[in-house]
Amino acid sequence: MAQQAHGGATSAGSYDPETIYDVRLSRTVMVGRARIKPLGEHQMTGATLNAIVDEEGADAIVSANPR
Secondary structure (H helix, E strand, O other): OOOEEOOOOOOOOOOOOOOEEEEEEOOOEEEOOEEEOOOOOEEEEHHHHHHHHHHHOHHHEEEEEEO
């Protein structure tokens, strides 16, 4: 999958669910019951990123680069 950057995915399901991404967030987001703060870089699966887009909106993701 091509690199997603500056604005993240444009729609739900845009990230490959099984790929791991290096992610930067624009704000604190909730994933299930976990609160993830935008401090530094996080590693997440595409499935998690798709859930963030569904729940918080694509603008919560500043960048997501496949590992």
